[in-house]
Amino acid sequence: MHWTTLTGLLALGAPATALIRFQCSQLVVERLDPLVTPGEVPSPHVHQIVGGNSFNATMDPSKDMPGESTCTTCQFSEDFSNYWTAVLYFKARNGTYKRVPQHSNAGFEGATGGGMTVYYMQDPLYDTKQASKVTAFKPGFRMFVGDVNARTKQEAARFRQLTYTCMDNAGSRENETVAFPARVCPYGIMTSVRFPTCWDGVNLDSPNHMAHMSYPESGTFESGGPCPASHPVRTSQVMYEVIWDTRQFNDPADWPADGSQPFVWSFGDPSGYANHGDYVFGWKDNALQNILDTKCYATSCGGKQQSIADMNKCAGLKKTVDEDIGERLQQLPGGHMPEPERR
Template sequence: MHWSTLIPILLAAPSSALIRFQCAQLVVERLDPLVTPGEIPSPHVHQIVGGNSFNATMAPEKDMPAESTCTTCQFSEDFSNYWTAILYFKARNGTYTRVPQRANGGFEGSTGGGMTVYYMTDPLYDSTPKSKVKAFQPGFRMFVGDINARTKDEAAKFRQLTYTCMSTAGSREHETVAFPQKKCEYGIMTSLRFPTCWDGVNLDSPDHMAHMSYPETGTFESAGPCPASHPVRTSQVMFEVIWDTSKFNNPEDWPENGEQPFVWSFGDKSGYANHGDYVFGWKDDSLQKILDTSCYATSCGGKQQSIADMNKCAGLKKTVDEDIGVNTWLTALPGMHQAESSKEDQSKNQKRERVEFKA
């Protein structure tokens, strides 16, 4: 998908809504109120952006806009929360350190690098709007990806989650569904494209995915129709995160067998388990008003704030106090030593049960 060549076309003659804006990092820690609500700490580290009402529980009935006093996103009425796992570099000696992030071009200076968020009513390259989309409703939330995927076949359902090996800040070509297997001079961009068809009834589902669907045929980019089970067309939410892997391009630090050295905070080194979380929190009908216009990026109206004001909301006080590998080296990924201990305890219990059974 040639994003860099398509953007100028839309700038020249915008005729559908494509919102593109930056969000600074709100906090980085082990909390996940969508998948493991109330669990402190959650199994692995996330980076979170958006409204400062983010917490370990975030009950669906809570009015997020009313709960938040500020947001790290450029649209000041967007109190949604967006989050992804954190990327780590694993050195040849087996220790880990967190990979820093870069902001997208034009958004430099946002705290922690953060992420760029898109809401698209039509495919990026389509200059003729084909449909009216419905904004998400209060209490809506969704998840995309498979945290357990470790092969291409297992990740096939989520081909909309990709990586780009960036040679420059403008690199947008040759997307893959696994980690790049070579060094990337500028960094690695992850792009996460959420489903665009809603069942029209449920604001969530047990797996946080069943109430949403990708198009019945093709993809959002090919303007495929929604299935009958999910007839309501929504905008496509997309995250772009740039990981500054340029600091780790010394081949002497990579594994001796030449394998790529990056790993997600939950232990996946294949890249197939990339995933993202979204909890809606736009104030009133502010998102619907923007989606009903013909605009591009930050020319879409709405109330907006400067990067400096976004950054004022960053730095939410952490709930979990631990070293997550920021400019330090860890012997294990945060939470992973606990996971391994649990596995060992489970194995011991299973052995004990087998012994007792035999007796």
């Protein structure tokens, strides 16, 4: 898939100053993955999805996603994109599994299923100027970040932008790790998923859903590193924050007898190194670019927005896969078993 007209893409307009931050309620939780395993019902492991209600097992890239969707669980009502991650489970001492619920970020209370907070950043989150020039993604664009097979710190190092925060309270944001926290987290565990920011300017996707995107040639996104010549188009950084509500699992008596951490991803990773995320672009018309070209912050960015109550009306998409994915399971959905961390 290609976007063939690059004219004017590299000659962007005046510097923009937008940092977009908004909440999306949970659309559905089930074993579907139209990016990595399109058409496979069920997909190998459980995901939690937010965004437009045209989400389905195939997500044909030739179709008009905004036109296919009739509503979205996201705060910006013209954002019919789909954002998804794997699901976290707690493995009890008796060997059973229970899905860990989510809760929303502070200020977004009431979002169905907790959902996730989504960012589009032109510069690092702490840079209030947000002065870099970026271009919005194009219809049909999609990408993936992470490695579901990573089980060592070295394997995870390629994706250092995928992290965990052990939250002592709702404002905890420090001491990120690339592995699951090893201690009880009083408020919950937050996963942060940060996508690459350099696009090749041609391909809307690639066989591994990553090759058409790149990290900076030198330095990092945070240091303002330049994009490589192979991927010259600078995009905003898409970032997800998901808060897993681990409070009901904080009793050490329920943890493994050896004191090791008890959480495992839905595909069998107990190390945390295989954190990953999927993204399928679906903003209507030029809505995203218009916002990125506006001086604004968070939800003051204009555009068409809806209340959390209206977001929630779009939640609860009818499931394609009928199975128990949540309560005291003898094994993870799909038959996955935890794979120990490799040394």
